[in-house]
Amino acid sequence: MSNNIRLLYVEDEADIIEIAECALEDEGFDLLFCSSGSEAVEKAAEFSPDIILLDVMMSGMDGPTTLENLRKTSGLESTPALFLTAKVQPQEVDALLALGAKKVIAKPFDVMTLADQIKDAL
Amino acid sequence: MRRYALNIPVSTAVIIGLLVSAVVFINVKHREEQELRQKFNNIAFNISKDLEKEVNTQLYTLSSLSTLFKTAEFVDRYEFYALATPLYKRSTVFKAIAWIPIVSSAEQARYESFAKLDGFSDFQFFEKNATGERIPAADRDVYYPTFYLEPYQGNEVALGYDLGSESSRLAAINEALKSKSTSASSPVTLIQGDHSRPATLIFTPISKKEKPSSPRQSISGFIVGVIEVNRLLSNISPSIYSNASTFKNINITLFETSNRENRVFISSKNHPKLVTPSYKKNTRATMRNTQKIQIANKTWEVVTSVNHYKYFFLPNLNPLYAAGISMLFFITFIFYLILLRKQKDHAENNLKEKTASLISSEKRLQAAVENIADGLITVDNKGRIQSFNSATERIFGYSQTQAIGKNVSFLMPEAFKLKHDSYIKKYSETGKKKIIDAGREVEGLKSDGTLVSIELSVSEITIDDQTVFTGIIRDITEYKKLERMKNEFISTISHELRTPLTSIRGALSIIINKSQDDLSDKSKRMLATAEKNILRLGQLINGILDMEKLDAGMLSFKEVILHADAIAKTAIEASEAYAKTYHITLSIQCQSPDLMILGDEGRLLQVLANLLSNAIKFSPAESQVRIEVSHSDTMVRFTVFDQGEGVSETFRPYIFERFSQADDSDTRERGGTGLGLNISRAIVEKHKGKINFYRTAKNETAFYFEIPIFSPK
Missing domain, CATH: 3.30.450.20 (PAS domain)
Structure with a gap:
């Protein structure tokens, strides 16, 4: 077992996943990308992430719902969770934080600082 | 038709008005006349009674004088003067008082010589002839000469006059002799007077001391009082009997009516010159009252009359007033009727017109409302x-x-x-x-x-x-639909546009930062340009989103207490990289490190970033851009200075407007959305502040905004 941080990233945009992969590789992460909320709920227990990164607006199950479902999975009840969103109005951010998220990262994110922002949340 | 309709009630009212007025007039007049007549009769009665009393009181004084003559042996002229003077002076009715002795023809010379001794040298018994001339008394058995006379002055001519020479006087003398009591003569004209001054002589007999041989000889003479009737009447002032304004010109006329058939005019108060009674013809004399009084043995009629009585000026129950008032009332009533009639006509016409116009306007309104x-x-x-x-x-x-x-x-x-x-x-x-x-x-x-x-x-x-x-x-269904579409569109921009943007920006950033070594210089320059433009695109999208939120009133703020200079420092740090690309150095000047403000940190940073990026963009290379944080009593001011060309005169009014940029060339060269200052202004105003710019003395451009100092209380 490596000392890498196990990051579950739920994002329905393949391009964004690819960018994020590039941004986060060689930064000490073990990554599991899921392209939908349901996929994440399915794979999360087995992956057992240290931290969860969720896009808010997704087709199918959206970010908050996905988080809600993940919290029902044993072992993930208190795993730190972060949201990535284009909606950064103060009340929107507050609403997301109220769902139990540790942090809200604004889209478009800065690829150079993304890894550090995630690590800060741990 | 309408004229007739108008006339019937009006003329009816006129007739009724006249009738009522007339009835009121007659009634009131009649009642007033009755009242006046009663009043007048009372006055007339009082006048006549006073006349009678006045005369008889004076007659009594005469008899007292006659008693003196009876008892005294002899009364000389001086004694008579002394006794008579107070009598006539006290009296208001006597013109003169005289002693008339009964003188037989035998005694005439003796009496005449007595008088001459008293100083009346030309004294003689005389009479008047038919033409009124004085002549010596004719030969008669008995003379009744005026022997003593007081006052002498004014009556001189009567001294010596034989009263027996004239029938009226003689008649009275005979009556007195017969009755042995006072008698009055019929009206006579005095020797010393004229026709206008009728008089009556009152003969009071003087009895002889010794028993007479015949009754006729028991009288030695008479005390005669001369009553000038005019003077008597002038003493009667009707005004003392009634309110002068009620009866004007009360006339009192005296007649002697001793024998029934013959009424002899004596005198009239207001027409003393008229010997013939005028009142008989004067049927206009509206009121007349006759009272009988006794003057010695004579009966007089006192006729009181009045031609004018001022019932027109009575304050109450004046018939003319009453009639006038009632007439006035009816005239008013008639006018009221006319007015009412006219108003009704007018109102009917108006109503017709109005109804017509109402109907049409109602229709119009209805049509308008319907459509x-x-x-x-x-x-x-x-x-x-x-x-x-x-x-x-x-x-x-x-x-x-x-x-x-x-x-x-x-x-x-x-x-x-x-x-x-x-x-x-x-x-x-x-x-x-x-x-x-x-x-x-x-x-x-x-x-x-x-x-x-x-x-x-x-x-x-x-x-x-x-x-x-x-x-x-x-119905705002359509509007709602459009609004929904707009919101969806904005949502699309915010998500669908930002997502590819994130990918592009991320990809470029990774290449530039991680694969530098594998790239040619030209590729690096191209990638740098691409990255710069992707940032600009991101700003534009953010600007549009902010603007939409501003319009919808949805730009929300999360106000917290902030350090003013900390904000400025953060803003400088955030713009450091951008400044470097334009070869601009940034600096900060803080007046007071403890200034606190209440605001949304992100939004205020957005304003500062906007001002800084503008300053950087428009500054000449190698120049300096600085932030200064200053304050007044109430406001904190953030000023961004640059050494650029400044804002052109023509552009100044529009600089805070949407999509405004100095000119196209600038836009192309410098980049920018044209929304920054507009959004900045909205943000500053939300913080109860203001934003503006000026040119400094050192030829710097200064953009500033100020918001209230937060003072915890």
């Missing part, structure tokens, strides 16, 4: 629908006939219906109003059970004391 695009609904104070125009029919799907009379709540969805019903109930109980006044978006319930978005404006009007609510209803 307006907005729904118009009126509701009474119990919530019942009174009118329902065709636009409302279209909106709700109910026909007018279905809607009118129903409670308006049937057009409302269930939740609102209950609220409305309770409101109406409350309103009718307490009069408390709670209505939607300005336009408000609500939902209406259509006939098919679906909801329709409406904008409702309710206002309250009062028609004929009835409160009516008018509702203007606008």
